[in-house]
Amino acid sequence: MASLITTKAMMSHHHVLSSTRITTLYSDNSINDHQHIKTKPQIPVRLISQRISGVTRAVINLPAPLPEKETVEGERRCHVAWTSVQQEKWEGELTVQGKIPTWLNGTYLRNGPGLWNIGDHDFRHLFDGYSTLVKLQFDDGRIFSGHRLLESDAYKAAKKHKKLCYREFSETPKPTRNTFKNPFSGIGEIVRIFSGESLTDNANTGVVRLGDGRVMCLTETQKGSILVDHETLETIGKFEYDDGLSDHMIQSAHPIVTETEMWTLIPDLVKPGYRVVRMEAGSNKREVVGRVKCRAGSWGPGWVHSFAVTENYVVIPEMPLRYSVKNLLRAEPTPLYKFEWCPADGAFLHVMSKLTGEVVASVEVPAYVTFHFINAYEEDENGEGKATVIIADCCEHNADTRILDMLRLHTLRSSHGHDVLPDARIGRFRIPLDGRKYGKLETAVEAEKHGRAMDMCSINPLYLGLKYRYVYACGAKRPCNFPNALSKVDIVDKKVKNWHEHGIIPSEPFFVPRPGATHEDDGVVISIVSEENGGSFAILLDGSSFEEIARAKFPYGLPYGLHGCWIPKN
Numbered sequence: 001m002a003s004l005i006t007t008k009a010m011m012s013h014h015h016v017l018s019s020t021r022i023t024t025l026y027s028d029n030s031i032n033d034h035q036h037i038k039t040k041p042q043i044p045v046r047l048i049s050q051r052i053s054g055v056t057r058a059v060i061n062l063p064a065p066l067p068e069k070e071t072v073e074g075e076r077r078c079h080v081a082w083t084s085v086q087q088e089k090w091e092g093e094l095t096v097q098g099k100i101p102t103w104l105n106g107t108y109l110r111n112g113p114g115l116w117n118i119g120d121h122d123f124r125h126l127f128d129g130y131s132t133l134v135k136l137q138f139d140d141g142r143i144f145s146g147h148r149l150l151e152s153d154a155y156k157a158a159k160k161h162k163k164l165c166y167r168e169f170s171e172t173p174k175p176t177r178n179t180f181k182n183p184f185s186g187i188g189e190i191v192r193i194f195s196g197e198s199l200t201d202n203a204n205t206g207v208v209r210l211g212d213g214r215v216m217c218l219t220e221t222q223k224g225s226i227l228v229d230h231e232t233l234e235t236i237g238k239f240e241y242d243d244g245l246s247d248h249m250i251q252s253a254h255p256i257v258t259e260t261e262m263w264t265l266i267p268d269l270v271k272p273g274y275r276v277v278r279m280e281a282g283s284n285k286r287e288v289v290g291r292v293k294c295r296a297g298s299w300g301p302g303w304v305h306s307f308a309v310t311e312n313y314v315v316i317p318e319m320p321l322r323y324s325v326k327n328l329l330r331a332e333p334t335p336l337y338k339f340e341w342c343p344a345d346g347a348f349l350h351v352m353s354k355l356t357g358e359v360v361a362s363v364e365v366p367a368y369v370t371f372h373f374i375n376a377y378e379e380d381e382n383g384e385g386k387a388t389v390i391i392a393d394c395c396e397h398n399a400d401t402r403i404l405d406m407l408r409l410h411t412l413r414s415s416h417g418h419d420v421l422p423d424a425r426i427g428r429f430r431i432p433l434d435g436r437k438y439g440k441l442e443t444a445v446e447a448e449k450h451g452r453a454m455d456m457c458s459i460n461p462l463y464l465g466l467k468y469r470y471v472y473a474c475g476a477k478r479p480c481n482f483p484n485a486l487s488k489v490d491i492v493d494k495k496v497k498n499w500h501e502h503g504i505i506p507s508e509p510f511f512v513p514r515p516g517a518t519h520e521d522d523g524v525v526i527s528i529v530s531e532e533n534g535g536s537f538a539i540l541l542d543g544s545s546f547e548e549i550a551r552a553k554f555p556y557g558l559p560y561g562l563h564g565c566w567i568p569k570n
């Protein structure tokens with residue numbers, strides 16, 4: 001479907017009246033367009049927007065609704081959230097409806113998969129798409145915006161050769177004819193996987209601002225650590241780690257970054273365990289603080305998309321959903337992709353001292369499935385000035401691995417109106433620090449209050465590792481097949497405020513604190529919303545009341561995105 005839309009969009013000149021400026025963009029750059037453009041001159045597409053009763057309306061620039069017959073696999077036209085971006089880049093000013101707080105000056109940068117096809121080949125899974133950065137540059141009440149595809153080697157090679165060239169999350173390049181003839185090619189491929197050579201560097205998951213100001217896009221392969229310019233969205237180049245740890249090829253997609261340091265986990269597939277590493281701001285060298293050995297007797301370590309820290313400790317999850325070398329070597333994906341579900345081998349959480357690298361607790365907990373840890377903190381239950389327990393909260397999918405396969409594009413694009421999204425909750429782990437063997441897992445807030453969906457979370461970053469109260473995340477208004485609401489959860493009073501409009505798919509609600517604020521929820525929440533009618537807009541909610549304070553419509557539809565960061569204006 002994406003290719004059909006692309007061709008159509010490319011052939012029409014898009015005119016939208018803008019109150020402040022006219023932007024010219026060239027729709028020459030998506031992979032489909034590329035083929036086309038070789039024989040045709042670039043077509044400038046002018047985006048002009050028109051103010052109608054205070055709201056900027058795109059006049060002709062949104063993709064024209066497709067007739068029912070122009071569909072993927074015989075389906076109805078799918079939501080713009082799951083539709084590839086139609087141009088490689090765009091830049092322009094958005095017209096704001098409402099009032100942006102005067103203190104909000106800086107750039108919100110969001111990463112995520114935004115292009116899910118190469119020529120006629122449609123990718124399978126949400127996580128396969130090529131990284132697409134979206135910026136919202138807030139400047140004195142105005143928003144300058146844009147998007148751009150990340151120039152990873154994987155994307156550049158796909159563009160050049162018009163085929164998949166690296167292993168993505170679920171996609172594997174087709175073997176070449178030589179591979180069939182060469183009896184050693186299987187071994188060669190194993191080497192290429194374990195050296196990381198055949199793995200993607202498509203850094204489509206998150207983006208972080210390091211303490212020294214560099215901005216890095218990330219995914220779960222180490223080679224997918226790529227520096228970008230947050231103003232132009234240009235790709236600067238690979239982040240070159242200067243520490244000899246890259247031969248471990250994979251990493252957590254969510255390092256924890258502060259002004260002074262970065263913490264991350266490097267899983268070890270050969271001797272199942274995790275290296276806990278720290279990198280000083282300004283350096284490219286990660287230092288191994290300690291190593292955790294997996295408790296389960298399984299072949300692979302538990303999948304580690306994210307983890308948590310407290311003031312003094314790193315919390316390392318060992319999920320029963322484990323990396324599987326067997327599945328890694330398969331060309332065709334299993335329902336659990338590169339992972340396998342091993343609940344009989346146990347589920348664990350480990351706690352390491354940041355200072356000494358010593359593992360101070362390692363507890364067995366009930367089975368769990370999570371992509372995202374929300375926050376963690378130490379609690380001194382006896383009031384003796386010593387932490388006795390660690391609380392670690394995560395978006396927990398009720399130990400149900402189906403969520404991974406629910407994120408297949410076919411499912412996201414097809415289950416219209418059916419309530420098929422499996423339930424999720426805020427899972428709260430209690431990890432005793434007194435040597436007890438077991439930890440607890442509880443539901444922090446009744447899941448019904450946020451529509452039984454819970455993922456893509458953020459907190460006030462000033463509360464990282466500390467006792468905190470508010471979680472911002474995607475919840476749901478049922479029925480749905482994907483989280484379709486924004487939720488503010490008060491985990492102390494166990495109250496939830498939800499924000500929803502019909503037909504929307506909002507991306508991660510990102511909290512930016514007001515400078516000088518004394519209340520945890522004094523700030524704004526930013527999200528980019530994909531609409532059912534093919535459009536999209538940026539929304540600003542008040543962090544406290546969770547009510548809309550401003551929105552700004554994009555002159556075109558943007559797909560769903562994953563994680564973002566805030567880069568304050570210097």
Ligand SMILES: CC(=O)/C=C/C=C(C)/C=C/C1=C(C)CCCC1(C)C
Pocket residue numbers: 126127167168169199200204205219220221250253328338
């Ligand atoms: C987008 C997101 O949240 C996760 C992306 C994960 C990726 C791209 C994982 C890729 C992998 C391979 C290509 C092979 C090795 C295993 C694994 C790290 C899962």
Ligand SMILES: CC(/C=C/C=O)=C\C=C\C=O
Pocket residue numbers: 205371403424453454455456482483562
């Ligand atoms: C989008 C998502 C889960 C949604 C489920 O409700 C997970 C994304 C993980 C990667 O960042």
Ligand SMILES: [Fe+2]
Pocket residue numbers: 205253254305371372562563
């Ligand atoms: Fe994530």
